[in-house]
Amino acid sequence: MACRGSPLFFVFLRKNFLYLRFNLVPLLCIFIGSAAVLCGYLHWSVRPVKHNLEELEPKDYDVLKQLYFPANDLDYIYFAPSSNNVDDIMDMVRQELEIPAERFRIYNISSDMQLDMEQNCLGNCFAINFKQVPNRGSVGRLVYSLSSNQMRISPKKRFVNDEEINHQKDDDDYIRVGFLTLQHILDRQYMKYQELNPNYELLLSSMPNLEVSSMDSHRLTYFGTLCSILFNVVLLSTFVVPFVEEKQNGLKEFLNLVTPMSFLNGLTFFFIRFICYAALLLFVLIAAYFYEALGLIGFAYIAVLYLLYILATMSYAYLISVCFHSVFYAKIGGLVMLIIPYVFSFVRSWVTSVAFFLFSTNAFLEGLDVFQTFSNKHRHFGAADLFREIKDDSTRMFWIYCSLIAQSILYALLYNYMTCVFPGPGGLKRPFLFFLDPNTYKKRQRNEYTTAPRGTHAxxxxxxxxxxxxxxxxxxxxxxxxxTINNKEITVLLGHNGAGKTTMMNMIMGLVxxxxxxxxxxxxxxxxxxxxxxxxxxxxxxxxxxxxxxxxxxxxxxxxxxxxxxxxxxxxxxxxxxxxxxxxxxxxxxxxxxxxxxxxxxxxxxxxxxxxxxxxxxxxxxxxxxxxxxxxxxxxxxxxxxxxxxxxxEEAEVLGDTICILANGKLQSTGSPLELKRRLGIGYRLKLEVTDFTFREREIMKIILDYVPTARVLNVVKPTVYICLPYAYKMCFSEMLLKLESRTSELEISTISMTDTSLEDVFLRCAGEQDQVDTPDGSRNDAPLLTALYKRLPSQHTPPSTWQLWLAVFYKKWTFLANEWLYAVIMLSLPVVCVSGAILAMHAMSVVKNEAALPLKLSQMGSGVVYIYNPTGHHAQVEQQLRQQIELSGLTAQNVAATRKQCEKCYEVHFL
Ligand SMILES: Nc1ncnc2c1ncn2[C@@H]1O[C@H](COP(=O)(O)OP(=O)(O)OP(=O)(O)O)[C@@H](O)[C@H]1O
CATH class of the missing domain: 3.40.50.300 (P-loop containing nucleotide triphosphate hydrolases)
Known part of the structure; x- marks a missing residue:
């Protein structure tokens, strides 16, 4: 019956499901433990909202205007959408602020305006998004929103663009940055535009501010990083370790022997775990959603990032599992290999970029960073934002998704390649460039074996x-x-311990x-x-x-x-x-x-x-x-x-149609048990029970040798003696037995019996009489089993002392290291090498290159006026020298008191 892929998929699915059911308690503990840690973090990281309803001093309109920024050429005001009403109002604002028209930018779509401000503004900029502007003379509300590239205001929270949100910033940031000024000017000009009573006064009485903690601006990143660390631990214990365990137990190879579709085992193993991890993740993300730890990013975008991360990391873990055949080393090595990517995320340089393409963890952390930045900007993440570059050095979200998908595929392919080229103990090794061989892609002819008649060769x-x-x-x-082994026959392979029977079978199965x-x-x-x-x-x-x-x-x-x-x-x-x-x-x-x-x-x-x-x-x-x-x-x-x-x-004799005796690398003889006995048997075996054979040997043997001259003593196990009687003299056996029978009491013989030769005799004759005992290292039993160190322990009946126990443990460890020294050296040095490599890489990455020195000569500034302010009159000498230098450089030096109207290039020096 042919094996079909799809039913086998379910057969393996069931097998791996049974594993899950059997290990339900420990697995649930791991899963619940991880979920509890994450929920605990979510709970802890939520701070109680503290409203700061501090009364602020009323601000005078003219003071506000003075505080406003408009001095810088790089400061712009953006507004959208353009309409007659809006343009008129904004023209009034411009006149009020005394800003040239070039520093006003008009847009039709507010998102374009917002993006342009984010990306291109080098100074302090504001964007005004008009949502509702009533016509002149009509009744209605003016609705608009203000944003700046320096900070954002939401109804409940303040968001500042700079990475370090700090609560030390004083509360009148809102005023200092210019928000309030612009808002008041806009309101005033709108009232003017609507020809309302201009004699009104706008005063700021209070502004509710929430307490802002630095954690708020990193919550999404911190939560994601914690998720990723815990996920790696869960992955190691529930994915890498059981997978390597199957290899260590020989199950993987055994399944390879049973079916050519054994790869489905790995696939279903992967599939089941992916479902479990995804379920765990969904639970955790829902919890995070209710704890508002996902910021303003849509649930779906975050869930996709996490799912792709799980997929790519599982693929990576699969690849890791190829490197290990022992659970112990898989735990250590796997942990190191899963931790390495975190090292690269500490600093930003070319190595981080390479790591982004190679390691799912780095791509995931980059994704979190992009989401965090969006969230901090108080922006909802939409489909179009997938392709947006949010910061100079950040990657587009779309590429992060693509990178994770590419990594999943790359690691799966690499895993496949590695298992073919380094299949581990018992696997079928393929050449390094097997994928270039066209035969690899040819469909294998299935050998539909039909029953062959008895005796033909199988x-x-x-x-x-x-x-x-x-x-x-x-x-x-x-x-x-x-x-040869024949169809419908039982072939029994005999040989001493270590003759090579198992190896022969393993060679047939392709395990050796x-x-x-x-x-x-x-x-x-x-x-x-x-x-x-x-x-x-x-x-x-x-x-x-x-x-x-x-x-x-x-x-x-x-x-x-x-x-x-x-x-x-x-x-x-x-x-x-x-x-x-x-x-x-x-x-x-x-x-x-x-x-x-x-x-x-x-x-x-x-x-x-x-x-x-x-x-x-x-x-x-x-x-x-x-x-x-x-x-x-x-x-x-x-x-x-x-x-x-x-x-x-006895078993060989009962079962064997053909007996093959293997010794010294050759088949010493083959045939049916009867054939072998006749061909190689020593003859009949005479069994005598004699009270004292040593004393009677001469007399007994004389009688026997008279009839069978080639007879010989085989074995003496008191009081039994075995004597071999070759077939050639079988005609004389009856007379010899009669003679012995007649003298039994004289020779003290109690029993006489005779059997045909046994298969054991044949075996001993063909294979040699000495059984050899194997030791694990392949040495024979003639080698001393205990070393001198171990032998020195005195034989005793009292319990061993602590020192002796220590010595025994030390001896055990030492023997392990001596036998497996290469493996031990590699595994012990691996963490050291990896960590040193990472430290070196980090060191190389963090080298700061000094830019070329900036020319700071006044002469390079061309024409201009330098105002000097020295109210106390101190430092008069220094002031004098400075004036001279300024004049020599072609600039004009004046006192601050001098009028400085329409000054294009002015500099001020203040002496304190
Ligand atoms: N991987 C190996 N490397 C080195 N020597 C090996 C290896 N596998 C087996 N041997 C050696 O090859 C010899 C044959 O081993 P094998 O297991 O085939 O013997 P056997 O005939 O099956 O013995 P037994 O009857 O005890 O099972 C032994 O001396 C064994 O130590």
Whole structure:
């Protein structure tokens, strides 16, 4: 049955949903904890509104006019929209202010006016937006709003453009900046325009100001930054760590073996988490909305920024996960890699710009900054603002969105590339430039395996070579090895510990690369094309802690093409046969060792694979379970090719249609158990129970050797003696037995029995008699197991002292460092290197270049008048020298008292 993408998507979705359900409590704790921190911050950051209803001194109109700014050439007054009424009123205002007409700018659309003022005004500018201007003589209200590039007034709050809103600014800013003056002049001129009684007086009595804190102007940014930090922590613990954990447990590779669509596992993993994070985010943003922490920015614009940030950061986290195969290092390394982007956001320079394109966090923080600036300007954010540059050094919001989308795609592609090129332990490695190879994009021919008749080859291994090279030794696994595994037969692979049986199976599955040779499975040479045709039971059971026995079998049957209903039924039947019926709803990790092996076997035979490879399936099984296993395998043999390894000779004899004995990298012999016994058997085995064989050996052996001259003692385990009787003399056995029988009491023989040669004899003869024990580092059991340091600990019955415990812990750590020194050095130095790199980058970024010195010579100012004000008469000498210098520079020096009407270039020097 062919695997189809869409059902498999839901199969993996279910699997990852089960993970979520199983880990619900810790996940909820993390999510609720993060939401609580954010809500706590929102609550704390809201300050109670304090109305400052301080009575201000009434201001005189003429004083207000004097306080107004109009001295500077760069100060403009903008107004919109243009109409006859408006133009007339503004002309009156201009005359009242005595400002030249060039410093008035007229617009038809108020937003254009506003933008022009924001971007182009270099001095102090005001914009007047007329909303309602009654005609001359008509009754109605004049409605207009005033804004300035220096500060904004809203009915409730004051907004100042400069970054540092400071509450130290005194409350009459409103007056000093010129707002009140302009407002009064405008009101006055309007009344004049309407020919109302001019003898009125406008007085400012009070102005409600809210307390303005510096936090208000950064609330959106601070909240967003806190969200992003917490999100990174949540991402690490609920995304990177479980993903790496799957790799560490071997599950990722196992799923690769089972289905070519295993990438759907990652995709659904991603999908489910994205939904969860989005839900959490929505909750937090709604809370922020009610706490008014989103400023004046529309909810949708902020939500899009946050969602894109989540997407891009998840993609980045995926990429991070490629670098780690151990959860421990993933936690440390992942944290460092997620923190690095924050370092670049401290200063603004080219590195920040590069970081903006590379890291989602930097793009997100930039987005927050733009929103904050908009909000601080008391501007509602509209669609057109997506393309607006709000500050000289800021990016358009649209580009920030695009950058986050591009990063999501870029990281996903990079992740895909890295998993192909650095697949990790057991993965299928592709060449660095695999994407340039046209074959990569060709649709892979699916091998629709049909049942082949018994005896035909299912697996052909030819000229296979493999050796492991470690710093300590070289281990030969196969040396030009040839072997076949037939359809509908059970092939048993025998070998000592360390003979290379597991490695051979792993090579067939593509988990270990071969050095040379060919492995053809179902007429396929490409491991990626055939590996999912094989049901594989590895030596170490691979389980998902969050799935029950039934869910495991159902899941793997579905992966191999069964429909859910069929898979469910099949799982129930198999659980019964495997003796796991009682444990149907038990989680895999709660099973006993033998039960785990049975479940592993069930997983291997799930679905309709035609080949099954089982690595020591019966290890740890009790006698009854082993017999049940034999039944299952003998039944499976009717339709599948089975390759199995075992250390039980009885099992090999019962199951094996073909026995292959592997030793020293070669197949020492192959054949059916009977064939092997006849060909390689040592003959019959005579078993005698003798009270004292050492004393009677000469006499007993003399009788035997008279009839069977090549007989030899095999083994003596008091009081039993095993004697080998080669087949060549089998005609003489009866006479020899009769003779022995007649002298039993004299020779103190209590029992005589005889058996045919066993498979064990054959095995020992072919594979050699010495069993070898593997140690983790590949060294043999002849190496000392404990080092001198550890041996020095005295053997004792009293509890170990603290010092001894310390020594033992130290020894453990030291052994780890000695074995994994490279990895340890890299992982320990990574944070130091990253932080140093970031500090260096920051240092490089913060270099301030001095501009060229400014010429400050008076002669460069050309013509002009300098007024000198020295009311006290002190510093007369200095004043005199200054006058001389001024005159020498071609300027005129005058006392301040002199009239200075229409002075174009005037400077004033005040002596205090
Ligand atoms: N990745 C590796 N690097 C170096 N040596 C290895 C590696 N994997 C296995 N070996 C060595 O190769 C030899 C064969 O190992 P393998 O696991 O294939 O033996 P086996 O026949 O399955 O043994 P057992 O019956 O104990 O399972 C052993 O000496 C082992 O130490």
């Amino acid at each position: 697996i052909i291994i030819s000229e296979l070579c493999k050796k492991f090279q470690t710093s300590k030794r070289e281990t030969l696994i196969s040396d030009n090895l040839n072997m 690369p071969k050095d040379a040779g060919k492995i053809v499975v179902c007429s396929e040479r490409d491991v990626a094309s055939y590996r999912h045709l094989i049901g594989f039971c590895p030596q170490h059971s691979v389980f998902m802690s969050y799935m029950t026995c039934h869910q495991h079998l159902e899941f793997f049957a579905q992966l191999r093409g069964s429909r859910r209903s069929d898979a469910c039924l099949w799982a129930d039947t198999k659980l019964k046969k495997l003796g796991l019926k009682e444990k149907r709803d038990e989680y895999g990790r709660n099973l006993s060792g033998g039960m785990k092996r049975r479940l592993s076997l069930g997983i291997a035979i799930a679905g309709n694979t035609k080949i099954v490879i089982l690595d020591e399936p019966s290890s740890g099984l009790d006698i009854e379970s082993r017999r049940q296993l034999w039944d299952i395998l003998l039944n499976l043999r009717k339709e599948k090719a089975i390759l199995v390894t075992t250390h039980y000779m």
